[in-house]
Amino acid sequence: MRCMFDPSIKCDYINNNLAESFNGWIKDYKDLPPDELADTLRELVMKLHEKRRKIGMKLKGKIIPAIIQQIHNRTRGLKHLKVGKSGVASCEVRDTSKYNLRHVVKTDQSECTCLEWQQTGKPCEHALAFLLDRRNPRWEDYVHDYFSLEKFWAAYAGEIE
Structure with a gap:
């Protein structure tokens, strides 16, 4: 769990x-x-x-390109999720394929009640369904810094002797 x-x-x-x-x-x-x-x-x-x-x-950009590609791939097939907006940065998402389970998404805090976003650092399907309503969302704004190119470069900046 x-x-x-x-x-x-x-x-x-x-x-x-x-x-x-x-x-x-x-x-x-x-x-x-x-x-x-x-x-x-x-x-x-x-x-x-x-x-x-x-x-x-x-590599170019702010986030590792493979992570952005993962997010793009996950944006397909989200029609079973129904978004009920409650504000600019929050909403309730109902999953019609799973007993109408509901999750609360807070994009300004990178949180969803499914906890996937908090655990992985990448938006869950509920957050993606909400963010897709925005015109051309900048996915890098919703991904944890852990996946930044800056962190990748830092990880391999040192030398092994």
Whole structure:
């Protein structure tokens, strides 16, 4: 349940594949002696870090483009949501496909009662339904800074030696 997650951590994908991915990444090096394994891992991380730094330097805008694309993709198929505006920045959204469940959206606070927006840092489908009524919404205004290019660049600014 979303109510049990810390909303300061922006994550919308939770599973246990991290260890499997890591093991797949190092499978050719597992038999190395520990000191060589550590050095090889350092080199792999160093190359990955540099690759992502180069990718980041080519990106334009305020928010990581893949996140904006995710939002665009999620704006399709929202006809089952009915928006009842209560103000410029808030509304009630009724989901006609799920027992008429209702959620309150507050765009000025990046909140929805479904808690998805608070947890992921990206507008939930209820918020998207409300925001789509606006003419050409600037999606970057509704995404947490966690997904900003500035944060991406900062993550890969340092050097690994």
